[in-house]
Amino acid sequence: MDKTNLKTIASDSSLLSTTNKPKKSLSSSLSSAAKSTDTSAMLHRPVHQTFQNFLLVWLDENIDESKEEFQKSLSDLRHIVASITIFTDAQECFTCLSDIKDEKILMIVSDSLAQQVVPEFQAIPQLDSIYVFCTNQLVHEQWTKKIPKVKGVYAEIELIYEALKMDRERCDRALISISFNGIDALFTYAQLLRETLLDVEDDDSKSIKEFIQYCRLQDDIDEDEIQKIEREYDCHTPIWWYTAPYCINSMLNRGLRQMNIDIIFKMGFFIRHLHRHIESLHQEQQSSKRGTSAKFQVFRGQGLSVEAFENMKKTKGRLMSFNNFLSTSRNRHISVKQFARPAAFDLNSVGILFVITIDPAHSMASSTPFAEVKSVSFSEDQEEEILFTTHAIFRINRVERIEDKHTYRFWQVDLTLIGNQDNDFSKLMTRIREEHSSAKGWPRLGLILIEVEAFAKAAELFNILLEKATYDEDRADNNFQLGWVHYNMGEYATALTFYERALDIYQQMFPPNDRKLANSYNGIGEVYNHMGEYLKALSFFERALDVLKITISLNHPDLAYLYNNIGLVYDNIGDYSNALSFLEKTLDMRQKSLPSAHPIIAELKRNIENIKKKL
Template sequence: MDNKNLKQGASDSSSSSSSTASNTNKSSSVAAGATTVVSRSATLPRPVRRIIQNFLLVWLDANIDETKEDFKNSLQDLRKLVASITTFKDPQQCVNFLSELKKEKIFLIVSGALGQQIVPEIQAMPQLETIYVFCDNESYHEEWTKTVSRVKGVYTDIKSIFQALEIDRERCDRAMISISFKGLDPLFMYTQLLKETLLEIEDDYRQSIKDLAEYCREQDDIPEDQIKQVENEYRNHTPIWWYTAETFIYSMLNRGLRQMDVNIMLRMGFFIRHLHNHIAQLHREQQGSMPIKFQVFHAQGLSNEDFEKMKKTKGGLMSFNNFLLTNRDRKTSLENYARPATRNPTSVGILFVMTIDTAICTKLSTPFAEVSKVSYYKDQEEQILFSTHTIFRIDRIERIEDKHTDRLWQINLTFEDNQDDDFNKLTARLREELRWTTGWSRFGDILIHLGEFAKAEHLCKTLIEKASNDKERSDYYQQLGKVYTDMGEYSKALSSYERSLEIRKIALPPNHPDLAISYSNIGLIYDNMGEYSKALSSYERSLAIRKIALPPNHPYLATSYNNIGIMYKNKGEYSKALLSYERSLEIRKIVLPPNHPDLAASYNNIGIVYNSMGEYSKALSLYEQSLEIKKIALNENHLDLALSYNNIGVVHQNMGEYSKALSSYERSLEIKKIALPSNHPVLATSYNNIGMVYGKMGDYSKALSSYERSLEIRKIALSPNHPCLATSYNHIALPPNHPDLAASYNSIALPPNHPDLATSYNNIAIVYKNMGEYSKALSSYERSLEIRKIVLPPNHPDLAASYNNIGIVYDSMGVYSKSLSSYERSLEIQKIALPPNHPDLAASYNNIGAVHNSMGEYSKALSYYEKDLEISLKALPPNHPSLAASYNNIGAVYDNMEEYSKALSSYERSLEIQKVALPPNHPDLATSYNNIGIVYKNMGEYSQAFRYYKEAEEIWKKSLPSNHPHIALVK
């Protein structure tokens, strides 16, 4: 029977808090003026930055002559429609340029001759929106363009291209309105909060207009006359007039909201508020005159990817993440905006038919208004303008029958009044999480939650520059530290938090609560860096301030005690961790409602400590309490529920209840699959855990399948230097070069003495051990031990695990004296660090007994095996597989001592437990039958021996490959 390995603890989830404050953003400026780039040489034009439009124009013609007045006039007229224009004479340069612009939409004017040459090569590019062939021989070029869907037409007059381009430009802008779907897009969760945040910011609109004008002049693609018009005449017109006018306002706002462009949002925040307020004012004025129920239409192109999302969300909610202009004319919408989108093979044409029921509109509803009388184009058909982030329910999706295309669809939507219970609960929870921040600071927090770290970093840096006082500046440094923390750039995070602390120490009294926040966040960084002593010191400094500055039961005190508990747990000081966690829980029970998520976190963290102490029944009870609260407080597919199911699975696994463990792990995986992208690394953890349980249950093919899925996800989701890849490699048989590869992954990814690096070296050693390369395994285990000796206290349980694992390798190599020495060192630490009946102590006694057995010292072996059994009987459930292993090992010693009746009794007790605990075809059952057969053979009872051998053979045949050596043993 194999040595028992020390078990790993449950996945750790803690509510270690970091309070942050604000956000900022600033980009480098570029040359002013609208942009025309003319390519004369082999040097490829550098793509310019566009901020006002979602598209650009490329003109390819070998005969372009920029000195001619006709050409200059044409460019000037084109620039009224498209600000950024790049011209080429050389077709290859043009193709290269187009290839680089993967995230833009491109209109292409091309001469007939060069078009015939390059269009077949470029027509599949998704960034290519529309092609206009400009030539002298219309009939000739119409022939080859008939089969190219993206060719809008063949033109002999540049003015005809102007007219076509004007329509296509508007269509393209419409198609760039982003849409998010409930349950599929993280942005959807934040739609209401994002709108609230943008609308609550107060600033001086006069200064905002100056800032906007200054910013626009720094860019490449805004005509000066339009900037001056906004600067000088803004108050002369209504916001809706500006939104519908032929200026940069519409396109720039569209791009800013679509891309969450921080630079644009900072400069146009005032206009978002003015436009929303104007729509809301008209909505109030028009409420009495609007029909109770009516339909409006909006058409646009939608990418194939977004259309697939929409089909998955049928019956659910979706949001237009922009202001939305609709009309009452179905045919105009269909023909002008939906049908042209079908020319692009990467998109479908969508006609949205929106039903509005004014009877259900409430104060919470997104306002909308009829705007044709106040818009720039006062003579157009009736138009309804919705404020930003309007939510609709998707009622029906059906293809529009059309003889020209099968990619034209009608989507029936119903306007929602923001009364969806699930959505409102989620919004309330997110609002609670972000309650400490407002305005641009909250906008930064939303960016962080969405994983838009580069944008959040940019915003924070801009706000730091613009800060008007020390409090603002220190708060923004705090938020910048949060950005870097979530990015995993801990040294930068530490620098930001320390800069904030320096400012606060000068500006604030010595016991101000904001200082406690700074110390707490610095502690969090040291924790993430594996420097637990420094983290503990920072957390304790934070707690000391909070004890003076805050009431005795303030929630922040609970947070401090919780964080200190995490540190003691990481240091292996479980009794101290338990005291801190329980103090945190006491406070939370007083100040929080009974189903608050922080209470769930406290029960979870206490459960983790009990699991680490081997008190599995207590751990299970606490995990279940945590889960019950989460079921009430959180969305049914919230990731915290997945964490609870995972931790419950770990406890069941430790208790030997494998079917229950499997059920919990699978429930955890189900939630993760709904809440996360298909290749998120957290899914890999679930597949890994499921594989482990199948392995324990003897179902090796399912175990291998799960491990391989785990590895597959990690290879896609993680950088090649991520330590988690090594964990996946642990469980799968690999060629000899793979562990070396894994070793390089880990040493690059982490600081040289980080505890996680020690874990990675430990995992790599397991791979080598499983491959039989014991010297390499020993080297990796020893490297892991070296790191742990540096970063952990001298009696930390992880050190005991290292010594134990080194002992296993020496045992496998037959170097019993060194094996015994390592096991005994492990046992010494465990006696200090762990409770007296901890299962890991039992495992150490078992391993020492195994060495004595191998050395022929049977009486010593028996003594240690009996100590193992004594602890296991107290620590584990009565039918735990580890108890079966203990009885088996005692039976093996009695067999070696030729005390066959005692051996038989022990083997039979082992078999009884296995019959209850394991599946009927588990290989360990076959081992027990085989061992009992051996004893009967040694006793001369051959018929009995034969019966047990046959039982073993039947199980091995079902559970092992036909060429496995165990099957040969009983033939």
């Protein structure tokens, strides 16, 4: 039937709706080489989810945590990578790393184990880089040349720090989320998602305190770092914090990349602060350059998965969005040498040099602000960094391979920043805003998640909103949305519970003919219909119909939706005459509001023909 193609009746805010693991075995030589230890649980806890896109592992069978030299090295490393796990047992290390799915792994291997373990470890898909730490470089330099993931052989730990910093940024770049128009459902809502996050009106002071409390609940964020944020947040600009080597950058990037609702909710204040800072600098810088008409280019080098690259080639000439704040550079050489070309030698990725053309004539009118950040950045800006706000949208103009005698996986992708001056984009955004104009802030984000069928994330958000709700109507609305989410997940008993809670509150607050009661009746009817309790479903649909006939026009699409639901129930109970009557009413209304080739029209016609055959 056509039910899945029809929108639900919403409350006043319309509803939207690996890799292969390597075998966990090591040769007997590895097992005999490994040695267990009683080093503190802090260092030897299992590798767990971190707020960074990467984590650091150090494998050394002879580690001595009591040494001052080791403690200093550990402290220095934590300034580069928040999550560090120490292993002295090679088999345990291999097993743990094989289970990592979301993060990239950077690994230090001390020379006592290196030649034995590295050949097998390098097959772990998420293992990105290996650094061999030894006392005799000559012993290891020959065999490591055959293993691409070995980034170098180092006799001094300080040299590993510099390599780690570069690879940390490269990993961050490679894991940025990208959506393509026509392939990813989220692309359509990328701009609306940003507007929604910026539309939230929270108490910043309270939000910062809650963020600090949230950080303290995590076990991979250093307390000294948390205290620094707590003391000095207002002393620095948002861009300073974003470019600093602290948890704010890593946590935000991970939250936006994975659409991690918990992180996004806790960091909503910082998303707004960072966007507004970029927007302010953008206006200031563009005003000072007014009259300069020459187009200019910025660059971004990174690795892209083979799947994402193939999707990009399919959408040449169309639009794409970066779903994080986007760091670019005026320096092509650095973008190629440090980021794009090295990624081409990773068997799991394609090296990409994005070349972004910006037209100053359109930049002031662009819906995507960007800014030079040299004067406000944490560190000395050798890249000449240009930072774009989150969910920037570009048109893909050209995708061409860069000739390189050492690799065929090195490509240039030419992009153009688009915005309000792009007619196709403007029309798309106008339509989407109109469809979702009734909800604001966090509830609007929940509706977007429903629309892209991210139901588990929508449930997480609406549960947070329900817990925080202080007004009865907000509690009822969040219960209603949770009912709709669980209904879409096929969890009908849970959906019924939430719908009934919403209805109980609405009945105490509103008169019997209020639309929100009709929405609840309809939702409960849909649940009963799917549970096979058709007479109960029909009863609730009829109650919803009684309300809607009073509150909306006879040509309203919600009425057609309800007629369709009633027709489906009559079909299920074998009353084909009534089923035909209601489905024909639905078709008549839909034909007045939808194009003749619309799939809903086609589905309705098929349903009607099927009913006629049963009469």
